[in-house]
Amino acid sequence: MGMYFKIKKKLAQFQTDVEYSFDKGVLVIQGESGAGKTTVLNCISGLKTPDEGEIRIDDMVLFNEKTNIPVKNRRIGYLFQDYALFPNMTVEKNILYGIKNKPEYRDRAKRKELLDYAGYMMETFRISHLKKRYPANISGGEKQRVALARAIVTRPRLLLLDEPFSALDARTKETVYEEFFSFKASLGIPTILITHDPRESELFADDRIVMKDGKIM
Template sequence: MIKMNFRKKLPSFELEGNFTLQNRILALVGPSGAGKTTLLQCIAGLQSPSFGEINMNGEMLFSSEKRINVPTRQRRIGYVFQDYALFPHMTVEKNILYGKKKREKETERGIVLNEVLETFKIEHLRNRYPSEISGGEKQRVALARALMTEPELLLLDEPLSALDQDTRGELQQELLKVQKRWKIPFIMVTHDLKEAELLGDEIVKIDKGRQAALKGVS
């Protein structure tokens, strides 16, 4: 479960992040410049809120009062960017394995490579490089890489916006299956209200930093 109540002062307005999420998909919608990506970056630790708290599964990630600000690398949060952010010099397999937690015993239970490759239907791409695969395939690799870090929360910043309609529809269904299978809470930014309605158990509209619940949020 992630619980947050923070504010971030921006040049034109103050962004509020105030919600609780547990094993569901929260879709954030709103116009460009509304603060959606900044909210994700505050959760991930890429930016710091001005004041408030962020708590995930009982661990305080940020508290202005207690002067806590856990570094990004120590937050068990996966982040999928719109532009994929794959390493061009690494194969698909090495990209996916990048950042995977090293275990003392190989027999310890964890999310395994073959399982993720099968889930996103990219087994046949494991030895190719990013320049050799399509946009939809790159996004599958980016999603697989984020999942391999075994996150407690997955942040998705408009991950499907650059894809054609058919590929986008396929990945929407795959995201639903992944969330249901691994029961990881997702927070997803999208401009597309229809996509938000399809994927989001909860929908929050953000406009100039202000939140308004559209679905499933009390």
């Protein structure tokens, strides 16, 4: 049980070849830029297709030689390095975007439940007061909270965080570290966090792997 991935993917510079499994908590993938960390996340999320391998969450196969579940059906939350908040939508619309794609959203009773949950998440992440603002008009730390809320409001099976702190300045980082530490305990979603910063790895890792040239060291 838990999360298992075995990924082989040929890139221009090297071949990514990793295999690992973890049960719960936060798995940190640490490594320098260009080590193949984001490729691993992209393969797990379905944004890239591995050349071969297997990806499983519990007993559900996301990818193997016979199966390749499309990214939109994988139910994996992804926080991108620069957050990728839609600039043409308010914070609230960003948060509700994933919820509105859920089939349950068409059911009136379930829709209310989903919207209530989105409201609760906005409260939890202290972004309710920002809901009518556009991403260009909020701070770096706020963007990070919005992006994290957007990724987990759809109740994903797995959360992928691609260098979530790298776009923040040093002072904001310290505050966000504290916030993330408290969120981490309450999230309860298996998470893969990638970073090149050993300190972040120390702070958040329940389990850790180090990558170099596409391989686990």
